[in-house]
Amino acid sequence: MPQKRIAIAGGGRVGRRAANLLDDRGHDVVVIEDDPEQVGLLEEEHVATVISGDATRPSILSQVGLDRVDSLAALTDETGTNLAICMTAAHLRPNLRTVMRSEYDVGDEYDGMVDEVVFTEAAGARAAVNLIERDVQTLESVTGDLDILQIEVVEGAPVAGRTLEEVSLPRGSLVVSGADGDHTARSDTRLEVGETYIVAVEPAVANEVVNLFQT
Amino acid sequence: MSQREPAAELGLLDATMIGMGAMIGAGIFVLTGLAAEISGPAAILVFVLNGVVTAFTGLCYAELASSIPKSGGGYAFVREIFDDLPSFVMGWMLWFAYMIAGALYALGFAPNFLEFLHVYGFVPPPGEVGAVTLGVLPVGIPAKVALAFAAVLLLVTVNALSTAASGSIETIFTATKVTILLVFVAFGFLSAGSGGETSFTFQNFDPLFQEGKGAFSILPAMGLTFIAFEGYDLITTVTEEVENPRENIPKAIFFSLAVTVLVYILVVTVAIGTLGAGGLAENGEAGIAVAATSFMPENLPVIKNGGAIIVFGAIFSTITALNAVVIASSRVAFAMGREDQLPTSVGNIHHRYGTPFVAILTSAVVMLMSVGLPTKSAGNMSSLFFLLSFIIVNGAVIKLRRERPDMNRPYEIPYYPIPPLMGILLNLVLTVVLVDYLLRTDPLALVLSVAWILLGVVFYFAYFRETGEEAPGEPTTATTTDQTGPEGAGETTGGND
Structure with a gap:
């Protein structure tokens, strides 16, 4: 990137x-x-x-x-x-x-x-409202230090076109959703160029994960 | 989806050891003999004075590293304030300096390894080992070159496939090297007065300067051995992994430099005091090892010859220093890729190994081609390129002070502007002396150096004419990623793996 x-x-x-x-x-x-x-x-x-x-x-x-x-x-x-x-x-x-x-x-x-x-x-x-009224919470404040990122796979990125099985992401990161956003990611989920994925990352490895998805 | 451990945090000790690890290795084991050849017993002064010269640049690195939190060594600092072309040239030169240093360390490793095998009687003395003949190739390759080639190949592979070889393991490596050198120093001094042919005596330092040569005769030797003092740049290639960097990086720079210079002085004193400058010069890259074999006790259990410890130290030092510069060269290239000054793929990490894969492989190509060079040429070239790069880094300090007076500087150079000016002046003097020396003795090194810079400038204009059509500073990454050359293209379109 x-x-x-x-x-x-x-x-x-x-x-x-x-x-x-x-x-x-x-x-x-x-x-x-x-x-x-x-x-x-x-x-x-x-x-x-x-x-x-x-x-x-x-x-x-x-x-x-x-x-x-x-x-x-x-x-x-x-x-x-x-x-x-x-x-x-x-x-x-x-x-x-x-x-x-x-x-x-x-x-x-x-x-x-x-x-x-x-x-x-x-x-x-x-x-604050999320903490006061705990039944429904918006995503951005429920995760402590963990970041939930929406990352698009760009052309030429290291992971582009590969399945999760083939890539090795740093410990402290997890791909949550597949490209359609309807299913959770599995080992045969392919990271397609132009698609957006939800990825949970710990701050220490955010840099590396973004580099892998965004060239 | 398999997972890897993220890189570990480095403490003050680790950072100091990274700096020392890069310096103590080739400089002392490989170049002492060559320095003695040029300047006789005054080789001791060569190491002292180089320590002084390099301290000025060390101060500049401390100020820059404490205020600019980027990992890319001197290149990152120069990139911060200089325009595109000068920063590109700086990165290009620093990258080359590390790659050639890699070749130098590999070439220093080889004869010491042969000496080690010789000590245990596996092979004849280093000078008599013949060429390795490869079935495929009609020509024989000298054993030394073949070994150096294999060493580079091994470390490149390790670093391309795993990030584990970097970081705090370096601390153990460096501590081992320093311990071995201290053993060498201790036995060297103990040999004084024992009456042997190579017992330590200060008579070996008289006369200090070789006959018919003045004090200035040591300047070319200073230029040649300058490579032994570049460790602080390596510390600043890992700033982002150092804890409390504001305090620890300047400290690590000063500590590593001070301890290294002290170790050098002790080792060179012992080497000259025992073997004499002439004997040291005769044995070239294996000089220290031969000196050790001459006075270390024999008939020890298991290891038999005490000198073998030192020879092992030389092997270990050169191989770990090689490891350090393989990492450093790829980090400089990686930083240039990230800044879009080299094709984007160079600034990518590998999807499976998590290493700057393309940056390492690209650096490996140049290193492998350079192991065919004579050791001295490799030393000369990498010293020359470090000198040139450091002149620009000193300039960056001055330019930043003038153009960004309000930039926060947690560490400020004392007596500014004297240190950066002295740094520029002294490095420039050494550069001129070195170039003059190369003109007379090693035109090949000079031609290759000039060729590398020209190649860089040609690449720069070709690359930026192709990709840099957009207005400067406009972040239109789409156009740049599309045309990043053979590595970037092709891989993404298939999708059939």
């Missing part, structure tokens, strides 16, 4: 978690963070290159190497700041894909200014 380079503005709880998940999948992550305490935490985890400074300033933002970045996610806890960062970045490097974190459910209000809006509080609330 040609590695993606992703810039994250804001290395707080959300940004740091996102950096870890992206690193697990084998991407190259750069985080911009102003607060020395948060920088210290990022440093300890050693999953991303860190630029210390205010991400709304072009002189700081450009130090992530914008010309090589595939996406920029502004994940600070202030919507206005995030919007400013995304727009500054898009101004410095037109066509850059931007993702903005919002404190409110903003609907399609920012379409045209940023590419995606993520309302992280809604995801948090959903997780």
Whole structure:
């Protein structure tokens, strides 16, 4: 898989978690963070290159190497700041894909200014509801550290066209569903190009699994 | 669906040992004799001064590795800040440096292995072992080349089929090598004053410089043996597996360098003090082993000749160092594949073995072709390419400081910018001296070196004209994966397996 380079503005709880998940999948992550305490935490985890400074300033933002970045996610806890960062970045490097974190459910209000809006509080609330009302749970919060990934097999990937019997996935990973999504995977399930599979992975092996499915 | 164990986490000790393991091996066993040939007893200074030169680059690696969490050695750091072409050339050179180092270690392994067989009377002395004749080929292949070829083939196969040969097993290997060398040093010093022909004496260091030659005569020997000091790059090819890397990687770099230089100084002192620079030079790649055979006690139970321990140490060291560079070369190629600077299939792991299969096989081809080179040429070429790569890494430190002043640097080089500037200057001096020396004595190595760089540049423009039509930085992976050459294509379309 040609590695993606992703810039994250804001290395707080959300940004740091996102950096870890992206690193697990084998991407190259750069985080911009102003607060020395948060920088210290990022440093300890050693999953991303860190630029210390205010991400709304072009002189700081450009130090992530914008010309090589595939996406920029502004994940600070202030919507206005995030919007400013995304727009500054898009101004410095037109066509850059931007993702903005919002404190409110903003609907399609920012379409045209940023590419995606993520309302992280809604995801948090959903997780809380899952614990309060335990009978029905949405998938994303039931698994602890285990990630349930939907991965498409791309042309030329190491596992493309092979059955599960033929491939050997790292310990800590499990293909859950077959291509049709109606059946669980079996040893003769074939991993077809262009089809999407549900795969459960532990963070330590996510990178390897993504590499096997995505070239 | 069978499952494999994921790679283990490495601690400070493991990381230090990986660095030492790569350095202690060929450098000391194979090149000491050659260094003594060029510079006489001053070979001791060669190892001391190279330690100083390389420490500057070591500092740069510590700063870069602590702030950029990527596994790909010097290539990954250069890729972070330099444009496509310079980073490609850097990766291309570093990759080659490791592959040629592999050939060098294999060529160092072979004569020591023959010496080992000789000690136990299986074969005549190394110089008299004839050629191996293959039924198919009309020409005879020298035993040394055949053995080196077999060693590379064995380790490539092991590493292509399993990830188990890497990681913490290296710690045991390195500890064994260092112990054997310390045994050598201890017996060497103990032989002082016993009156034998090869007892340790400081008279062997007088005069320090060979007659008619000044202090500068040691510079070519420094260039040749530079390969013995590149271990910190290897540490940074595994950063992602090291625990608490922010602290452990700079420490591992410094510890491995300090301990290695100390071991070198002791070993070279003993080797010259016992056998003398002349005797060491005569025995070339097996110099240390021959020195050991001369003073180690004989008539020991089981192993009989004490010298055999050292010969075994030489075999073991060269073979484990070979293992380390087989892994390292494939990691550099793998990183280049992941960055889309080599065909994508090079950056893939194998669907069954979990190894960077294509990266290992590609590296193997070059290594196997290079074992036909004279040992000295292999040493010269890999040293030359490490020197060139390290100049660029030092440059990357300066460029990053200027262009990304706010990048977080958990470890900062003291007295910046003196260390990277000194690193560039000293490595450049050694490069120039080495090139000049090659012009006079080893034009083949120089021609092959230039040819490799040209081949890289031609490949770069051919490859990127074919696949790089899209706007730079645009992540249109579809176009690049479609045209990644023979390895990537064909395999996916069949689906009949």
